[in-house]
Amino acid sequence: MASASNEKTVSKAYKYFMVFLCMLTQAIPYGIAQNIQPLFVHPLVNTFHFTLASYTLIFTFGAIAASVASPFIGKGLEKINFRVMYLIGIGLSAVAYVIFGISTKLPEFYIAAIICMIGSTFYSGQGVPWVINHWFPAKGRGAALGVAFCGGSIGNIFLQPATQAILKHFMTGNTKTGHLTSMAPFFIFAIALLVVGVIIAIFIRTPKKNEIVVSEQELKESKAAQEKAKAEEFQGWSGKQVLKMKWFWIFSLGFLIIGLGLASLNEDYAAFLDTKLSLTDVGLIGSMYGVGCLIGNVSGGILFDKFGTAKSMTYAGCMYVLSIAMMIFVSLQPYGSHVSKVAGIAYSIFCGLAVFSYMSGPAFMAKDLFGAKDQGVMLGYVGLAYAIGFAIGAPLFGIIKGKASFTVAWYFMMAFVIVGFVLLVISVIRIKKIQRVYIAKHQNQKAKVKEN
Known part of the structure; x- marks a missing residue:
């Protein structure tokens, strides 16, 4: 020493x-x-x-x-x-x-x-x-x-x-x-x-x-x-208790389905845009995505702290729907169209602004929803759900595109994102309601102990 x-x-x-x-x-x-x-x-x-x-x-x-x-x-x-x-x-x-x-x-x-x-x-x-x-x-x-x-x-x-x-x-x-x-x-x-x-x-x-x-x-x-x-802070439930909660599984299913939709936005966007724009334009869109992510990462923590999980993830879902809508719009345009470049930049900004949902989101949601008792375990559960969806999402997008077209594939991704975020937000609201009942019950028990 x-x-x-x-x-x-x-x-x-x-x-x-x-x-x-x-x-x-x-x-x-x-x-x-x-x-x-x-x-x-x-x-x-x-x-x-x-x-x-x-x-x-x-x-x-x-x-x-x-x-x-x-x-x-x-x-x-x-x-x-x-x-x-x-x-x-x-x-x-x-x-x-x-x-x-x-x-x-x-x-x-x-x-x-x-x-x-x-x-x-x-x-x-x-x-x-x-x-x-x-x-x-x-x-x-x-x-x-x-x-x-x-x-x-x-x-x-x-x-x-x-x-x-x-x-x-x-x-x-x-x-x-x-x-x-x-x-x-x-x-x-x-x-x-x-x-x-x-x-x-x-x-x-x-x-x-x-x-x-x-x-x-x-x-x-x-x-x-x-x-x-x-x-x-809310100490919450143990990992075993959480696994018995119906709404935890609906939450995980929602996050998994979100992963299915978001994988294409992160891994397949360039392969798609290369068919509609020049390499220079695709590079510019990638650069703007970096700007959007920078703002999204910084603002994500503020959104979670100020508005909580449900509202913040609803905002993220809306941004992702808009970003996929831009990709659908681009898929319907001829090669080299100027509006495709504008829509591509809009996609990159919308997508970047919502990046906090899977970057800092799992850590915040694990503690906010399920408490600090088994925070590490819960972070693993939450992160695993998204990771499974993300791992399946990229090849699934390619399969759909191969069987139909990029446009159809993007419609599928939008459906995944909408369904996933709806399930996630509904389950968040229900879990927070259960949490409030749980906290009130324990506060009443403590109050009775003090009185005695």
Whole structure:
């Protein structure tokens, strides 16, 4: 253990530098590993003559693999130096892009996607919260996490148009039938991800044993505030009790159906828009999506705090319905139409504004609806419902499109979103009603104990 004479207090500026590195991680390594992959769908489908449904299974397999690997990566962070874990993740994601670049068969693309998703969990899904939680053990943790994860939205603003420009350089034909003349874009992004990731890894770290990141007074104040908040918050039900609630299952079903509809908005939008607009226009729409997500992530917490779960999720549902309506409108327009570009930008803004519904939404809803008693367990239940729907949604969209058309597929997605949000909001209202009865009952019991 370090002696008092060796201890040194870390400045706020240095802690904020760590937040910046986390934000940069989200903007570039994570942005390359995850956010730009949908832009490759249409060029690859055309080049190798895959079906949209079969290729978009990369997102399903990748998401499942990352979910399974995440707990083990979390345990690894407790035992292995963070910088080593960070570099392992960067290396895996870079290797995955190299595999993408040399692949010609679907199984090879699936393997690459799985490696890429697992790699990003090292430095993003598990890595970023690990760093922030160590540098901000008391006050400021929530704000620091919010700023760090905004990096993904900021990265989208410049990565989306840059990716489309690179693809355009290595493609021939129009965006409807165009195919890749070279797999060089994958190697370019593999190098960019590796170089930026290694540079970040040189500086990013967790505190040393002799470094004081928060004063004893701040820790005392934070602990007292947490204990006070814990005493006042709704403790709720255990995980076993919640599983017996009818409305929990309706809530989960609603969130699963929402996932079915939203997967296409995140994974298939580029493959669709490539058939209606130039690569430059699609890149611009992707950039505007980044702006919308930035606003949506920041405003989401405010909406939940001010209006609660039911009203906030109703707002999100309306935004998603509008965004899908824009896609339906675009599907009915001829190639290159100016109104398609305008509608595409409107789609990206509407969709981005509602991104909080599945980003911060599960964490807020788990505690708001079911209490703090088994908050971690409930977050797992809530997140799993959405993840299952999301994993099925992308290939399902491709199947519907293959059997009918993009227009029909978007109508199906709108139906999923409407039905899903209706079930979710109704169940939220009913669960809150049960919660109020539960709280009143326990308050009456406490009052009787005090009287006796």
